[in-house]
Amino acid sequence: MSTAVRRRRALTGRGAGALLAGLLLVIAANLLAAPILLYVALLLFLLVLFAVLVVHIPRRSGPVTRRISTDLLTVGEESQVAVRFDLRALRIPHGIWHDQLPPAVSGDATGEFPTDNGTSIRYAITGVRRGVWAVGPLTLHTIDPFGFAQRQQEFGETRTVTVVPEVVPLAPLSSNIGAAGGTAHTSSTRLGQGSDNLSPRFYVSGDSMRRIHWRATAHRGDLMVRQEEEESSPDALVVLDRTARRWERQGPTADVAFETAVSACASVALHLVQEGYGVDVLDSAGTVLGRLRGHEDDRDGLLVALAMVRPQGEARDIVSLFDGTPPGPLVLITGHLDEEDAALLRHGGASAPILLMTDPLPGAAEAAARLGWSSAPLRDDIGAAWEDALPARMATGGGHVQR
Template identity: 80%
Template sequence: MSSRRPLTFRGVVALLAGLALAIAANMLAAPILLYVAVLLFALVSIAVIVVHVPRRGGGVTRRISTDLLTVGEESQVAVRFDLRALRVPYGTWEDALPDAVAGDASGDFPTDNGTHIRYSITGVRRGVWPVGPLSLRTIDPFGFAQRTQEFGDTRTVTVVPEVMPLAPMSGDVGAAGGTAHTASSRLGQGSDNLSPRLYVSGDSMRRIHWRATAHRGDLMVRQEEEEASPDAIVILDRSARRWEREGSAVDPAFEAAVAACASVALHLVQEGYSVDVRDSAGSVLGVLRGQEDDRDSLLVVLAMVHPQGEGREIVTLLDGTPPGPLVMITGRIDEEDATLMRHGGAGAPILLATDPQPGAFTAAAALGWSTGELDEDVSAAWEDALSGHVAPGGGHVPR
């Protein structure tokens, strides 16, 4: 797409100067002024022809050094610009960057490396953002005419929330490493190390336990153990009433909550837990079982979440089986809200809130919650919650 401004500021001044000289030549009967005016008109016309007439085409390919760009992390962008033109123009290039990504994506063209362009970007705000298209701006040697063309398509870059290091959990729940709170249910398919049961319609014939069948005289199949619930659950409260800004508007408190959700979930996985991450409406945001793909999938989902809708009671999100650690991350919460936050018998209920009102943490502590006031320093809020100290007014005891 070409620029709608074919002339530079200098070109506009030259055109107006030529027009003024032509008028003055007629008024003063000075042919020399008319000659100068014609010369200026000719130079501007030639500049426009030189810059705008040549046909140009080209392709752009981009490669970003990291698949997922973390907030605050720097990454390298390599751009290959294949320009098809009669001659290589001299000018400047610029790759369009969104406000959520910082970097100096501009320079002189042609570059020192020919058609290869490199620059650095830094993640500023989580989300999925377009990078590009690449713009090439050329100017004639006199500086009268300009031409800006865009080449190639855009490429998206995913900026994920920052994952911060957290202090390890202590006590029986943390020491269990996720093994003390495993619940199981007996199903008809699975491992071979459990007692057989009677065959029912629908069971796979491959699961028949022939020794038990011969012993009992009835068709028996191998029993399987299945995990009925995760060891740990992390809940991100997305209810619109908890946050100042609904939708895609940037809310620093919600950004801190998302960063805390990512940090806590991945920290619990490192401590040996299987983790389910859900929002307050019950939607599953991620399932972490120690795989790298699970981690990336969660971060991508968290890069796009926003406050919306209403939430449900916490106990309805637990599938009937209390987990070990249960981490609830929310925004504005008052004392009445806290009295209704029952954790369903979780082994280690932890409440992190960005805007606790007076008495809220005291009421939550009475129900067994460990609490921490959440801000940009997620690590400090986590340590406050692990300490389990709540001041009478609902705040924390200074450490």
């Protein structure tokens, strides 16, 4: 339903009919010289006036607070919304509440308003389309006891709900890449990435005073400074190609292929983290969408970033996206790809280059294979496409992936 509130007339159909009947009775009373009809007409006018006063004079106000049981709502996932409405007003004869939902969220957010003040309202919503959307405001539609007059009011502010792409389970990488998962793959050296990578050493001339390790200094009696130890973490790179020409032009409805690609990006990145990799997620222009190192905040940050991505811009050469050292698994997720473009996809020596294409044209897969890519068409079944693209399947001519 649209977030725009449709303005309602002050009178219902019954109220308008009562006014019209009153006018007809006035005319009939004059034509027939029947004063009794004037009294009936006056009664109808007074009833309509009374109905309008009952509905419109009371000043109704009150705060509206919403709680959504899921901070990040996944496409296809159901969540509960609790609305607390502390209405300060006279008793409402009859009211219908409606919480306005964006088109990207489905749910039955309408019901009869309880007569008690300070009421909690609950309803379920389901994520339909990823993005950041506003829920609310709360609309109260009241009608007088006779059904003659009506009033529609909005209360409270909106509440943002973030719908993130669906994450689907995927098959593990094949054993020829490393049976131990990410712990057996390409490593890169980082400083200061973990909580246990600090060890004290003796102070030498030129060290910054900000690096002094005061606890170790007090313990040893000599000036000590923090020494960051090198820690090794396996790397994987996931690239979402959102180059504008790879996808359909943006319109009022979602591009199903791009939505599938975004879901695949989230699924692959989180799957590689579970296999022990440190995962960097970039778009085709080199913008960082997420860096996953096994923390829950990393996961949420990636999903929020993917909730807002749209096709745009041009792509850079993939090799320029990593700083000299090729990653272990390199997963490129793209859309419309022809043979000429596929022949330009260098992977820079990645140990497991995997290409997923939502719209591969004839010759694209073969051109990518000549460069060492393992590829597969990306359709609705992301899990099946991932299995088809795994290097083990390609090497064994379609055999089962070792699990």
